[in-house]
Amino acid sequence: MEEKIAIIEALLFASEAPLTVERIVLTLPDTEKKEVVSLLEGLIREYDARGGGICLREIAGGFQFRTRTDLSAWVRKLKVGHPALLSPAALETLAVVAYRQPLVKAEIDRIRGVDASGALRGLLEKKIVRIVGRKDVPGKPIIYGTTRKFLEVFNLKDLSELPTLRELKDLQEQQE
Amino acid sequence: MSYEIKLDVFEGPLDLLLYLIRKNEIDIYNIPIALITEQYLSYLDLMRSFNLDLAGEYLVLASTLIHIKSKLLLPPAEGEGEEEEGEDPRAELVQQLLEYQAFKEAALSLDKRPLLDRDVFTRGAASEEEQTSVEEADDELIEVDIFELVTAFRRIIVGLDRKEELDIDTEKMSLTDRINEIMERLTEEGQISFADLLGDRTDRKRIIYTFLAILELMKLRMVRAYQSESFGAIRLFPAVEGRGEG
Numbered sequence: 001m002e003e004k005i006a007i008i009e010a011l012l013f014a015s016e017a018p019l020t021v022e023r024i025v026l027t028l029p030d031t032e033k034k035e036v037v038s039l040l041e042g043l044i045r046e047y048d049a050r051g052g053g054i055c056l057r058e059i060a061g062g063f064q065f066r067t068r069t070d071l072s073a074w075v076r077k078l079k080v081g082h083p084a085l086l087s088p089a090a091l092e093t094l095a096v097v098a099y100r101q102p103l104v105k106a107e108i109d110r111i112r113g114v115d116a117s118g119a120l121r122g123l124l125e126k127k128i129v130r131i132v133g134r135k136d137v138p139g140k141p142i143i144y145g146t147t148r149k150f151l152e153v154f155n156l157k158d159l160s161e162l163p164t165l166r167e168l169k170d171l172q173e174q175q176e
Numbered sequence: 177m178s179y180e181i182k183l184d185v186f187e188g189p190l191d192l193l194l195y196l197i198r199k200n201e202i203d204i205y206n207i208p209i210a211l212i213t214e215q216y217l218s219y220l221d222l223m224r225s226f227n228l229d230l231a232g233e234y235l236v237l238a239s240t241l242i243h244i245k246s247k248l249l250l251p252p253a254e255g256e257g258e259e260e261e262g263e264d265p266r267a268e269l270v271q272q273l274l275e276y277q278a279f280k281e282a283a284l285s286l287d288k289r290p291l292l293d294r295d296v297f298t299r300g301a302a303s304e305e306e307q308t309s310v311e312e313a314d315d316e317l318i319e320v321d322i323f324e325l326v327t328a329f330r331r332i333i334v335g336l337d338r339k340e341e342l343d344i345d346t347e348k349m350s351l352t353d354r355i356n357e358i359m360e361r362l363t364e365e366g367q368i369s370f371a372d373l374l375g376d377r378t379d380r381k382r383i384i385y386t387f388l389a390i391l392e393l394m395k396l397r398m399v400r401a402y403q404s405e406s407f408g409a410i411r412l413f414p415a416v417e418g419r420g421e422g
Contacts, residue, residue, distance in 0.1 A: 013299065066296040075297045083294040089187050091283035099282060111275055114188035114233045153292045163285055165278045 004028060005039050012043075018062025018152065060151035061158060084126065093119040094128060094150075099165060101145040102132045108144075120144070128153060189237035190276040192219060197273075204273060207266055209248055213241040244269060324403060325394075328370055328410050329387045349381065354389040362399065362414045370410040 011027060012019055024036050040063055044056045054065050067075050076083075086094065093116045096108045108116040123129035132145040151158065186192045196215050197204055217238060223230055247265040264270075290296045361368055373386050390412065393399040403410045 064298060066292075066298055069290045069295050072290075072295045072297075076294075079293070079297075083291070085294070086287070088283070091287055092187055092279060095279045095282040095286055098286070099279070111272075111279060112188055113190035113237065113272070113276060114231060154286060155290045155292065155296060163282075165282055 002039075004031065004035075005043060008036070008039055009043060012056065012063055012065055015064070018059045018064040020062040023062075057155070058157045059155060060148050064152075066155075086126075087119070087122075089114075089116075089119040090122050094123055094146075097123070097129050097144050098146050098150065098159070098162060102143045103145075104135055104141040104143055106141065187280075188231070189234045190273060191280070192216065192234070193237065194273060194277055194280070204277075205270060207270065209241065209245045209266060213238075213245050216241055240269065325370075325387075325390065325401060325410065329383070332371075332374070332383055349385050351385060351388055351392065354385045355392060358386070358389050358393065358412075359398065359414075362412060367411050367413050370412070373412075 007028060008024055011024060021033055021036050021040070024040075025031060025033050028036065040056070044058075047055045052068075053071055054067055056063060057066050059066070092112055093108055096111050096116075097103065100107060100111075105116060105120060108120065120129065124131070126149075127147055128150045129144055130147045132143045134140040135143050146159070150156075156162065186195065193212070193216065196202075196212055196219075197207065200211065200215075202208065202212070220230065220234055220238060223234075244265045292298070358368075358373060361373070370386075370390070373390075374383060390399065390401070393412075394401060397415050399412045400415045401410050401412050
């Protein structure tokens, strides 16, 4: 195995959070970004081909080892407590924030037809949603957006990996 | 009447409306408003009869439906601007429903993704709480933000005897006094919990003043608030180094 691949593998293993290409480039001198990317892609293929319990995935702008999805029942036996699941209200609110961000609470309320305060607070506490800033209109309402943790929890490379809203697209086409 | 089970699964008035549309196999672009309004209202009655807390939003949509229904009944006013010609009074509602439906689906598809700590796991992933380690660690402390503080405040307020008698408080309390009192106790004791600060005298005024004083102190960066677990006791520490020696 090429030494560089081994180093990258070690870095990925030792990293707490998804490891970015930039970070790997900083650690490995004389290595182009392009080379790191292709080495990473090679590693992903290698792990997939091996069919083992872990795989390498691109998450939240970085790369991270994760267990294979279909083995979840086994891993869960090892973990104490239940994963913090999101309620339907929280999921709906999160979907609105994820697709429409940055946005104010009034917009979430309008789309869902109910007051989103409770759900929004839960998401803020779980650090899946964050306060991005304040909108420069009277009242200076708070603007919300999703966090890096949102990408990590929902297994997303970046926001563009979110599936497109089918109905919304249809709707816009109709209006045009 | 097999309604009961379904009642609390609605996430709001739009959700209920979508459910009715689906149940009646109605084309969303051509909603028979009279029928849907009737069914919608009977659901509200049902909810009320179960003494369910009916959120105001349900009533807002009910009035919207009735408004649309009345508009549909009225013959189009003659001579009124041609701009309104062809404008379906239902259009806005339909658009809102479609939009909501799209996000509802998006929420479901989010939930179907391989979720961290449910479907996929990272190497020895410690839960958020475990990862947070703050300086003094007899037990691990999480820095609390305004949210937690407000929650703690609300918990104490709720714990108050509802029948608190209305008496005119002769005790004069000012925010400045309370701030000084808290700082004094902090310098003496090094750390103090929110509940300790209140003592046994949990009258509303005292709680509010204490809460305001803590907020003010946090804003001035004179104290720092920590808690060891979510919903745990909130403890305050002086923010200055070498506490109690000055």
